Amino acid sequence: MISGAQMIIKCLEAEGVDTLFGYPGAAICPFYDKLYDSAIRHVLVRHEQNAAHAASGYARASGKPGVCVVTSGPGALNLITGIATAYMDSIPIIAITGQINLEQLGRDVFQEADITGACESITKHSYLVKDARELPRVFKEAFHVATTGRPGPVLIDIPVDVQLEEVDTEFRYPEKADILGYKPTTHGHPLQIKRALAAIEAAERPVICCGGGVVLSGAREEMTAFATNSGIPIVSTMMGIGVMPMHSPVYLGMIGSHGRSYANRAVREADLIILCGARVGDRAVAAPNQIAEQAKIIHIDIDPAEIGKNMHVDIPIVGDVRGVLKILAEKVKKTDRSEWIDRVIGYKKAFVPRGEDRTDFVEPRSFIRSLSGMMQEDAILVADPGQSQIWAAINFTQREGRFLTSGGLGTMGYSIPAGMGASIAKPRRQVVSVCGDGAFQMSMCELATVCACHVPLKIIVFDNARLGMVREVQDQLYGGRHCGTYMAGNPDFVRLSEAYGIPARYAANNAEAEKYAAEMLAAPGAFVLICRTDPDTPSI
Amino acid sequence: MSRYTLSVLVENQPGVLSKVVALFSRRGFNIHSLAVGPAHDETVSCITIVVNGDEHTVEQVEKQLNKIIPVIKVRNLGLPGEHISSGLALIKVQCEPERIEGLMQLARLFGAEAVDIASGVVTYKLAGETEKIENFADALKPYGIREIVRTGQIAIEKNGR
The missing domain is CATH 3.30.70.1150 (ACT-like. Chain A, domain 2)
Known part of the structure; x- marks a missing residue:
């Protein structure tokens, strides 16, 4: 005899899961009871949303799916923003939710919520398990769906009586998932690849646009080979940051409304744009159809629904961007386009980055530039949406590291839990989370988790006592009428961090910020660095 | 605006219909009519959807439907008279x-x-x-x-x- 709860543990073990981010409750207690006997590590977060964010950070840093576990009703509903954040950025997470007794389902009993229904549009797939015997198949399918094709979150809702159900069967985990309607296309169509090669050869002013899909498919090497062999300059979306080492001369930087002007200019002047794992989001390309009129578009994506969704495409290639880039890198002919290359590199060289060190405040843009020189080659930088996200995205020089952020949904409060997840996945790598005082206060409860689990997470808070990005919008579009963006009542963040047992420093200017950053990076454990920031500092 | 007919084969499991219908409202597509019933074997159902839209919209509908895991096959049967x-x-x-x-x-x-x-x-x-x-x-x-x-x-x- 084996119980449903025991089967869940065995499924997770069979999938090689070593860490769970969770928050228990009555409807998931049978599972937690069996977790007691398991070697799987449980990280107790302080709010369910952060369990999903931590799983997301863990997944991004480790390349394995992140797993979070919560109870029914409010526990499950608190996950929603975290699940949606993962969905928008195509991050593989498995969300396990307890559910009230199967036989009481639909009667609005205590802590009941239709979580599979609520998550319908923000999960890649979801299951409500009604029979413990189905658990092995469901888990096998869930991990398969979450990690293959275009990755994404999968939800498994398990009623408490299904967890308690004793099944008279031997546990057998399926070797493979066989889902009739799920066969993602991974190999690019040879004919389309041939057309793409011809278009590349004919192009005078081509540009590669690298998106998050390149990171997800692990195609960094293939992308570098393709760019090198073809001699085509690269721009990236926010999600594509870090694929190309930024000091590479042909890397032009991030495009978009908050991107680098020279990168946007290269895209505008191109006659061929090779979109790789990028979905042409509105923040990356403001007027996609205008660009498509001027340039030929090759779009490589594993999700056929992304091709042609936001932009007219001339040559669609459905497939795993890694495999396609490998072929392109092998077959592409290097054409002399020195005039074009010189032109775009000229744009980049002529650009003077904004923001210089200050003595009255910490100038965030120049500080981020200094910080990138101080951090390890393979450091992981996690940024919270808002001004911090932009300051970090365009001023940090990525070399062998990673840049993690909530690019699609723009969820505030992401950087601390996601940084925590990333650090737990890669304990030996430097992980630095960057946020404003707004985002910090959305997830500062996780300082307790950081402390309890000895996570060596470094947190930089740009404190301007404002919701800076919203305030900037109010300045630009609403006549400077600052409504609801002044954060009155901010606590003393240094003392707050110290109350959690985490060393903290307050930097009032750039010189201090650099000094304390060195101290922070040398510290063995967690560290919080508060930077006094001028509210009038723009994001770009 | 034209009226396209899509024939969608799905695995016969709970919640499939709601997934299909939710997709239409979420992506802003318009359903003109909907019919559901078992197909050639009882593990498979056939959903026939008549949708109002242009060619680009219908292509997106097809692609988005294909992303739903229990959807086995989507066929565009075209405009009235073509089926x-x-x-x-x-x-x-x-x-x-x-x-x-x-x-x-x-x-x-x-x-x-x-x-x-x-x-x-x-x-x-x-x-x-x-x-x-x-x-x-x-x-x-x-x-x-x-x-x-x-x-x-x-x-x-x-x-x-």
Whole structure:
């Protein structure tokens, strides 16, 4: 005899899961009871949303799916923003939710919520398990769906009586998932690849646009080979940051409304744009159809629904961007386009980055530039949406590291839990989370988790006592009428961090910020660095 | 705006229909009619959706439907006339005794069957394409329609395809 709860543990073990981010409750207690006997590590977060964010950070840093576990009703509903954040950025997470007794389902009993229904549009797939015997198949399918094709979150809702159900069967985990309607296309169509090669050869002013899909498919090497062999300059979306080492001369930087002007200019002047794992989001390309009129578009994506969704495409290639880039890198002919290359590199060289060190405040843009020189080659930088996200995205020089952020949904409060997840996945790598005082206060409860689990997470808070990005919008579009963006009542963040047992420093200017950053990076454990920031500092 | 018919084969599991319907509302697509029933074997259901939109919209609908895991296959059966389609209507009509002759004649013309006759009220059953059903309903109007119940259209590819 084996119980449903025991089967869940065995499924997770069979999938090689070593860490769970969770928050228990009555409807998931049978599972937690069996977790007691398991070697799987449980990280107790302080709010369910952060369990999903931590799983997301863990997944991004480790390349394995992140797993979070919560109870029914409010526990499950608190996950929603975290699940949606993962969905928008195509991050593989498995969300396990307890559910009230199967036989009481639909009667609005205590802590009941239709979580599979609520998550319908923000999960890649979801299951409500009604029979413990189905658990092995469901888990096998869930991990398969979450990690293959275009990755994404999968939800498994398990009623408490299904967890308690004793099944008279031997546990057998399926070797493979066989889902009739799920066969993602991974190999690019040879004919389309041939057309793409011809278009590349004919192009005078081509540009590669690298998106998050390149990171997800692990195609960094293939992308570098393709760019090198073809001699085509690269721009990236926010999600594509870090694929190309930024000091590479042909890397032009991030495009978009908050991107680098020279990168946007290269895209505008191109006659061929090779979109790789990028979905042409509105923040990356403001007027996609205008660009498509001027340039030929090759779009490589594993999700056929992304091709042609936001932009007219001339040559669609459905497939795993890694495999396609490998072929392109092998077959592409290097054409002399020195005039074009010189032109775009000229744009980049002529650009003077904004923001210089200050003595009255910490100038965030120049500080981020200094910080990138101080951090390890393979450091992981996690940024919270808002001004911090932009300051970090365009001023940090990525070399062998990673840049993690909530690019699609723009969820505030992401950087601390996601940084925590990333650090737990890669304990030996430097992980630095960057946020404003707004985002910090959305997830500062996780300082307790950081402390309890000895996570060596470094947190930089740009404190301007404002919701800076919203305030900037109010300045630009609403006549400077600052409504609801002044954060009155901010606590003393240094003392707050110290109350959690985490060393903290307050930097009032750039010189201090650099000094304390060195101290922070040398510290063995967690560290919080508060930077006094001028509210009038723009994001770009 | 044209009217396209999609035939969607899905695994017969709970919640599939809601996933399909939710997709339409979420992505802002318009459903004109919907019909669901078991397909060739009982583990598979067929959902026939008639959707209003242009070619680009319908292509997006197809692609988004394909992303739903229990969706096995999506076929675009094209515009009206490019496939065989049929729906069913039950129409309750007012009928004074002196007008019954004319009413019966009209029904014969359309091939509608009187399935229930009570005093002063006749219920007709008619199968056929949307246009035929609409024409029949129009022709019945002068008699006084009490109630119309219609199914969504079901559709199948023409011979040999």
